[in-house]
Amino acid sequence: MPHPHATPADCAGATTLFGRARVSAQRAAIAEVVPLMRGAFTAEDLHRSVAARTPGICLATIYRAIAAMQEAGTLVTVGERDGSALLAVCVRHDHHHHLVCTACGRVVGIECPIDHATLRAAEREGHLVTSHQIVLYGLCSHCRQREGA
Amino acid sequence: MPHPHATPADCAGATTLFGRARVSAQRAAIAEVVPLMRGAFTAEDLHRSVAARTPGICLATIYRAIAAMQEAGTLVTVGERDGSALLAVCVRHDHHHHLVCTACGRVVGIECPIDHATLRAAEREGHLVTSHQIVLYGLCSHCRQREGA
DNA sequence: CACGAAGTGAGAACTGTTCTCACTTAGGAG
């Protein structure tokens, strides 16, 4: 643990991630691990990582912590992989979407690429688009460089 | 059954929907019901509808038929609702997306509204978007008219 | 018509996620 003398509540990351929800020792451990996750992760991934330093932590606790972080608006679902939700920390509050790197799993925020002119074409046919959900897959800049593309 | 004298293979819709997969009596029944489904439907929805005319049909058979139709390219997943996949018949082979009407569940094809200029902005940052997945929610023309919007 | 591959029904199994329940604990009130 980076801050062996810190009580759970002292951990800066915890209140950042969990908002004003109560911070237990388990959630403090989770708050330390979450920023270390590279790219999108599943609940199972997170459980494995947290359990490495906090053995015995229950998967249900992970799910409850995830729900708390999502409620606090610090964790978002960015897609899915093999039937499990893919999660990522996200502190942007503007309208945007996420590019999930198919090589390394990293997630990067992307400006909304919806062309509203095209949507208006749909509206000319009488439809009305009220919301959209976009998941982008591709290569992040790191992997793109590495592949020399 | 509307066509009591037709053998399963005679049913025009079946080969259309299932491609060159074998057409059993159950699949013929499914092929009759699928075009009657209004809007997107779940496997459970389809099972209920088919079971109304073919009692005893097994849910696993429905799932296998869905897989066969997806393989034949006639049925696509257009979103999800309460954790179940939302399916719809789709014979378009060009690149497009689907608008799921939040009022009636109808699904309409929509031109891809991705603004490639914006995506190129992402590429300027070094990323590369290779594929995208879009689900649009809103009101279809029928429901929009009905609501007088 | 015969035969083999494909489909079926019934129900078990699987997977990701949520719930229940008894117990513990964080953290504000006094």
Add this chain to the structure above:
DNA sequence: CTCCTAAGTGAGAACAGTTCTCACTTCGTG
């Protein structure tokens, strides 16, 4: 600081959607 209680925890059961297994049936090619 101590109490109190609402919130969090662990263990495991429950759940829902989906897939699999297995013995049996059936389509449709040869």
